[in-house]
Amino acid sequence: MPAFAAAKTALISLLLLLSLNSQAAEHFHIDNAIITKLGNGYSLDATLHYPLSPRVIEALENGVPITFLQHFQLTKPFPIIGKYTPWVWNETVWSTVIAYELRYHALSEQYILLTLDTQKQRNFPALEMALKALGKVHAFSLPPKHDIDPNSMSLEIRTELDIHALPTPMQPGALISDKWQIASPWVTANWP
Amino acid sequence: MNTLKQLSKSPLPYLALGGLLLVLTILLSTATQDSSRLNDLFLPIFGLGLLTLLLLIGLLFRSLLRLYRDFKTKKPGSKLTVRLVSLFVLLILISTTIVYSFSVHFLHRGINSWFDVEIEQALDNSLAFGRTAFGDRKRTLLRQTRMMSGVLSEVPVSEFNTNLRDLTDLSGAIELSVWTMDGQLVTSSLQNHNIIVPDKPNEAIFRQLKQKEDYIGLDLSDNDQLQLRAAVLIPKTGRGKDEKVLHVLFPVNEQLSELGKTVQDAYTNYKELNYLRKPLISIFTLTLSLIVLLTVLASIWFAIWISRRIVQPLQALADGTQSVASGNYNTQLTSKGDDEIGFLVRSFNQMTQRLTRARDATQVSHRLLEQQTNYLGAVLGSLSSGVITIDEQLLLKTANVASSTILETNLQPHLEMPFSKLEQQHRHLQSFIQMIITEISHKISWSQQIELHAGLQLQSLMCRGTPLPNNAGWVIVFDDVTTLIQAQRDAAWGEVARRLAHEIKNPLTPIQLSAERLQIKYLPLVPEDQAEQLNKLTNTIIQQVDAMKDMVNDFSDYAKSPSLKLEPISLTAFIHEVIGLYQSHSKHKITLSAPVELIVTIDSNRFRQVLHNLLKNAIEASEEAKLPVIIDISYRQVADKVKNWLELTIRDSGPGIPDTMMTTLFEPYATNKVRGTGLGLAIVKKIIDEHQGTVWTENIDPLGACIIVRLPLEKTTP
Numbered sequence: 015m016p017a018f019a020a021a022k023t024a025l026i027s028l029l030l031l032l033s034l035n036s037q038a039a040e041h042f043h044i045d046n047a048i049i050t051k052l053g054n055g056y057s058l059d060a061t062l063h064y065p066l067s068p069r070v071i072e073a074l075e076n077g078v079p080i081t082f083l084q085h086f087q088l089t090k091p092f093p094i095i096g097k098y099t100p101w102v103w104n105e106t107v108w109s110t111v112i113a114y115e116l117r118y119h120a121l122s123e124q125y126i127l128l129t130l131d132t133q134k135q136r137n138f139p140a141l142e143m144a145l146k147a148l149g150k151v152h153a154f155s156l157p158p159k160h161d162i163d164p165n166s167m168s169l170e171i172r173t174e175l176d177i178h179a180l181p182t183p184m185q186p187g188a189l190i191s192d193k194w195q196i197a198s199p200w201v202t203a204n205w206p
Numbered sequence: 207m208n209t210l211k212q213l214s215k216s217p218l219p220y221l222a223l224g225g226l227l228l229v230l231t232i233l234l235s236t237a238t239q240d241s242s243r244l245n246d247l248f249l250p251i252f253g254l255g256l257l258t259l260l261l262l263i264g265l266l267f268r269s270l271l272r273l274y275r276d277f278k279t280k281k282p283g284s285k286l287t288v289r290l291v292s293l294f295v296l297l298i299l300i301s302t303t304i305v306y307s308f309s310v311h312f313l314h315r316g317i318n319s320w321f322d323v324e325i326e327q328a329l330d331n332s333l334a335f336g337r338t339a340f341g342d343r344k345r346t347l348l349r350q351t352r353m354m355s356g357v358l359s360e361v362p363v364s365e366f367n368t369n370l371r372d373l374t375d376l377s378g379a380i381e382l383s384v385w386t387m388d389g390q391l392v393t394s395s396l397q398n399h400n401i402i403v404p405d406k407p408n409e410a411i412f413r414q415l416k417q418k419e420d421y422i423g424l425d426l427s428d429n430d431q432l433q434l435r436a437a438v439l440i441p442k443t444g445r446g447k448d449e450k451v452l453h454v455l456f457p458v459n460e461q462l463s464e465l466g467k468t469v470q471d472a473y474t475n476y477k478e479l480n481y482l483r484k485p486l487i488s489i490f491t492l493t494l495s496l497i498v499l500l501t502v503l504a505s506i507w508f509a510i511w512i513s514r515r516i517v518q519p520l521q522a523l524a525d526g527t528q529s530v531a532s533g534n535y536n537t538q539l540t541s542k543g544d545d546e547i548g549f550l551v552r553s554f555n556q557m558t559q560r561l562t563r564a565r566d567a568t569q570v571s572h573r574l575l576e577q578q579t580n581y582l583g584a585v586l587g588s589l590s591s592g593v594i595t596i597d598e599q600l601l602l603k604t605a606n607v608a609s610s611t612i613l614e615t616n617l618q619p620h621l622e623m624p625f626s627k628l629e630q631q632h633r634h635l636q637s638f639i640q641m642i643i644t645e646i647s648h649k650i651s652w653s654q655q656i657e658l659h660a661g662l663q664l665q666s667l668m669c670r671g672t673p674l675p676n677n678a679g680w681v682i683v684f685d686d687v688t689t690l691i692q693a694q695r696d697a698a699w700g701e702v703a704r705r706l707a708h709e710i711k712n713p714l715t716p717i718q719l720s721a722e723r724l725q726i727k728y729l730p731l732v733p734e735d736q737a738e739q740l741n742k743l744t745n746t747i748i749q750q751v752d753a754m755k756d757m758v759n760d761f762s763d764y765a766k767s768p769s770l771k772l773e774p775i776s777l778t779a780f781i782h783e784v785i786g787l788y789q790s791h792s793k794h795k796i797t798l799s800a801p802v803e804l805i806v807t808i809d810s811n812r813f814r815q816v817l818h819n820l821l822k823n824a825i826e827a828s829e830e831a832k833l834p835v836i837i838d839i840s841y842r843q844v845a846d847k848v849k850n851w852l853e854l855t856i857r858d859s860g861p862g863i864p865d866t867m868m869t870t871l872f873e874p875y876a877t878n879k880v881r882g883t884g885l886g887l888a889i890v891k892k893i894i895d896e897h898q899g900t901v902w903t904e905n906i907d908p909l910g911a912c913i914i915v916r917l918p919l920e921k922t923t924p
Contacts, residue, residue, distance in 0.1 A: 076481035122424035137425035
């Protein structure tokens with residue numbers, strides 16, 4: 015009864031579309047975002063944790079490359095009406111995104127972490143190591159000092175899975191499933 | 207609510223639906239042509255599809271609701287529409303279900319056919335084979351690295367650089383580097399001189415080395431080339447204080463690398479595809495279901511629309527037929543198209559036109575018939591003869607006005623009733639009805655005269671019966687011939703009286719003169735004893751001749767009918783004048799009681815004779831019966847349906863009129879008196895008839911008679 019099964023699948027998919035799955039997966043989170051003064055500028059150190067859900071790990075092990083995005087932005091509050099009103103518009107002064115691709119190389123039994131901007135690859139024999147390396151932001155250089163005013167600006171970090179980089183058939187499911195919606199919130203780094 | 211209704215009537219939803227479908231088609235075609243754009247277009251397509259679906263469901267729901275309402279209120283044509291829609295929907299559902307199930311089946315089979323257990327096994331095996339192939343090489347290279355580390359352990363750190371270069375050349379490695387355990391580069395030798403910084407071993411390698419385990423592994427270089435990475439601790443020989451790591455990157459044979467890469471790619475692709483099988487099927491099924499659902503809903507909606515369009519002219523026809531059935535023959539429908547329904551509508555229009563013409567013709571003929579009936583009725587009504595018709599069941603069908611007048615019975619309430627019933631309600635018609643029933647039983651035309659006793663008067667009717675054609679009954683015509691017979695009788699009597707007067711009056715004068723001469727001439731000559739007898743005899747002759755003369759004069763009067771000299775007179779004065787002549791007798795008591803003065807137009811001389819005759823009759827009747835003479839004269843004005851009358855009544859206190867004489871009282875020689883010619887009342891009747899009046903008598907209980915005279919009062923009629 016393929017028709018029946020298909021109808022069932024369609025129905026389940028529709029139901030999935032209409033109701034979000036309530037069982038939430040653990041989200042990414044960010045620790046110890048610290049800015050240090052380094053010569054003429056600032057550099058950022060932070061630890062990003064990537065607790066992957068079993069669904070994501072399953073995809074990874076089945077050869078699906080997963081793309082991680084790390085967002086960095088400098089924002090400046092901008093009062094909308096007056097200086098003392100609570101309504102504030104955060105103006106983004108500077109922002110950047112670093113994209114990493116993580117995939118499993120079956121022949122070498124290695125997890126390969128590819129920095130998409132530089133095309134630099136790193137090999138890891140275990141997933142945890144790869145994630146740890148991915149999550150370690152070390153001495154990330156911020157724009158030159160004269161552009162930055164630590165008193166009025168704040169540096170915010172956020173990391174997420176790039177669902178649009180997934181293979182097409184997986185996207186609809188990932189878009190509506192919170193198993194894939196595990197982005198971290200914006201975290202503000204501390205000025206030195 | 208109103209705006210919602212207006213919106214639901216406007217074509218806006220349909221336009222929106224069309225637009226959405228168009229956009230959806232464009233998006234879908236774009237997405238299928240360039241699959242990379244599907245990522246960006248998926249959500250818009252899905253959203254639009256859902257929106258279209260909702261709009262379509264709304265439209266469909268509205269159509270179905272309208273259909274249900276029509277069906278519920280039994281609107282003409284709704285049953286047929288529902289039947290057509292049900293049929294269409296059934297067809298659509300059956301066909302789409304078949305197509306859908308086959309499509310899903312083929313989809314599953316198509317996608318599942320990409321995968322095969324054997325291929326999967328082969329790929330697994332080839333991967334394992336590759337790993338094994340690299341395993342051998344790994345072991346060789348590890349040994350080689352260990353040997354190199356042994357070489358390095360013999361030399362001081364300052365000479366590492368030279369040794370490394372030699373070792374690089376000897377081993378054919380890509381790069382050799384020496385690291386401290388905390389990740390600091392000591393020295394390195396690279397085959398590629400463009401690269402300055404050597405590749406740093408990652409933390410995992412250091413961790414492994416800390417546990418005194420050497421590392422050898424296959425990995426990918428930045429340019430996606432396979433390479434073998436080895437890291438071993440350089441054995442301590444006492445010269446160096448801290449432990450150092452020799453890190454070597456070996457190239458992999460190009461052919462092997464290429465093969466390995468192929469195996470890796472094929473394996474990964476297959477595995478990914480296998481993993482994506484379920485979501486792929488789901489998404490294809492979902493898309494297919496959405497399209498099928500859209501198609502089905504659109505088809506159902508279209509089925510309703512087309513059914514309505516098909517049924518609409520039929521509905522108009524049904525309405526038209528109903529309208530014709532209720533009598534509106536002018537119904538015309540607008541015909542559309544050249545198909546059978548158009549033909550039907552045109553035929554309907556022709557039919558109604560013909561019906562209208564036929565009805566008009568019927569109305570005209572009906573009007574003609576009515577006119578003829580009215581004409582016939584007018585003719586019958588104006589006839590002085592009575593005309594009645596009875597059918598073969600002896601039901602009274604028609605009776606004209608004259609028939610009611612002649613029979614003195616209103617026949618109109620008795621129409622359509624058995625003729626014999628009339629007899630029970632009106633006894634005086636008994637002989638008339640019996641005669642008719644007897645005569646029509648002979649089934650031939652007949653003619654008969656009959657006497658009817660209408661009150662005290664005798665009525666003579668002349669009846670003729672003729673059977674109607676087609677055994678439809680009888681028509682009976684009758685005339686009141688009473689007056690005619692009376693006139694004939696009067697004429698006969700007049701002739702008799704005139705002759706009598708002429709024949710008898712002539713010899714009477716010589717007889718009287720002779721008797722008088724006899725008395726004068728021979729009375730002195732006869733003896734005295736005989737003279738008295740002679741005198742007596744001649745006197746008798748003279749008296750009898752006188753009496754005969756009177757009688758002859760009466761006859762003469764009766765026979766004479768001079769034209770009336772009408773003049774208006776005062777009735778009271780006139781009667782008083784006549785009464786005055788009778789006042790000389792003291793025992794006679796004659797009174798006049800009249801409430802008002804009346805002026806009547808009569809011939810006074812003739813009417814005076816009437817009064818004299820009536821009074822004389824009354825007095826003589828009372829005197830003969832030795833009764834006191836008390837006569838009361840009165841008059842009054844009475845009105846019947848036709849005109850006003852003067853009713854003059856003369857009452858006496860005499861013995862009354864015997865019953866046997868009642869009907870013949872006014873005929874000549876009808877007298878019970880000792881003296882008299884029997885012409886007094888006949889003359890009265892004649893004069894009254896001449897005045898177009900009537901006269902009759904009634905007996906008064908206990909004693910006396912009453913003579914009533916009615917004269918028309920044209921002048922005083924308002």
